[in-house]
Amino acid sequence: MFELRRLRLLHELALRGTISGVAAALAYSPSTVSQQLAQLEREAGVPLLEPDGRRVRLTTQGRLLAAHAARALELDEAARAELSSSSHREESVRIAVMPTAAEALVPPALTLLADRMPGLRVEMVQMAPEEGLFELQARAFDLVVAEQYSGHTRELRDGIDRTLLGSDPVRLAVPPSSSATALSELRDSAWVMEPEGTAVRQWAVQQCRSAGFEPDVRFEATDLIAHARLAAAGHAVAVLPDLVWTGERGSVRLVELPGSPVREIFAATRSSSRDSAAVAAVRDALADALTAHRPR
Structure with a gap:
């Protein structure tokens, strides 16, 4: 089972293009982002990232999982919105x-x-x-x-x-x-x-x-x-x-x-x-x- 937090990191990388950009946006260190993406890659069982000069880029499988990650995040947000509206909490x-x-x-x-x-x-x-x-x-x-x-x-x-x-x-x-x-x-x-x-x-x-x-x-x-x-x-x-x-x-x-x-x-x-x-x-x-x- 994929962890939603790691899927978000992959989604962010697909949008921002760099590990440092993801780290700055989410207030993580670049090393933490890299470690979590490496763990996600092990869970997926396929390469998600590949070298691109001094940076990395998504593989075909990485782009595929990033698209699924976007949908998973949308479902999570929709569920939270519905639960919040029904509970009337702040x-x-x-x-x-x-x-x-x-x-x-x-x-x-x-x-x-x-x-x-x-x-x-x-x-x-x-x-x-x-x-x-x-x-x-x-x-x-x-x-x-x-x-x-x-x-x-x-x-x-x-x-x-x-x-x-x-x-x-x-x-x-x-x-x-x-x-x-x-x-x-x-x-x-x-x-x-x-x-x-x-x-x-x-x-x-x-x-x-x-x-x-x-x-x-x-x-x-x-x-x-x-x-x-x-x-x-x-x-x-x-x-x-x-x-x-x-x-x-x-x-x-x-x-x-x-x-x-x-x-x-x-x-x-x-x-x-x-x-x-x-x-x-x-x-x-x-x-x-x-x-x-x-x-x-």
Whole structure:
């Protein structure tokens, strides 16, 4: 009989690719991970790992067992969720959220949950959607709040469900001194955007290209408040979602983008947690918080 803890290590290795990555994610030493995988290999009776330079990789049998491990972990989670819901014991939900959701959605959602499910413990980590969605599959989190933009949908992953929480308008934030009324008038402006490789950066650049120019991106920042302050100080133009404005907008001026686009904000959960009342409660509270959000 395979031990579930060792199967999880194999599942993690299939996702992360290295022993050190598995060790860091699960707070084990690399030697402990190697020892446990060696024991799993003895139990399986077939080679699961093979050398790959200074690293290891899964054999064909290793990939096969890793797929079974993923299903075993899903069954374990589904059973625990059903038992927890029926026993009404105190539960906890660990969530990863993008920065705007951490600032604008999580505080009001926690207020709602304090009334709806007083015994629920919610733990939050602020994280980029790309990283959060990966860690959700690796079982580091129970729910991830992420976004996607029109024409730039995110990868669909097996075993992951998505629930649309709502939409969030995206507009240009220009300095108060700017007379621009359209994107095409900002071709000579300095821009602030999120780092390369992020979905929003790709989408924003494409908007500029559709308007006939390549943006002069002089500033990069993951913190959207920094984007807003650069625009307010007259140093840059930013593409910002309305969820940024949890308080006063300050001195920036907002300009509509062509087609008045919105970003979809969704909650991603594992399919195996469908029966978890706690996860559903957190998801519903986040959706209600988004519905109630009205930038001033």
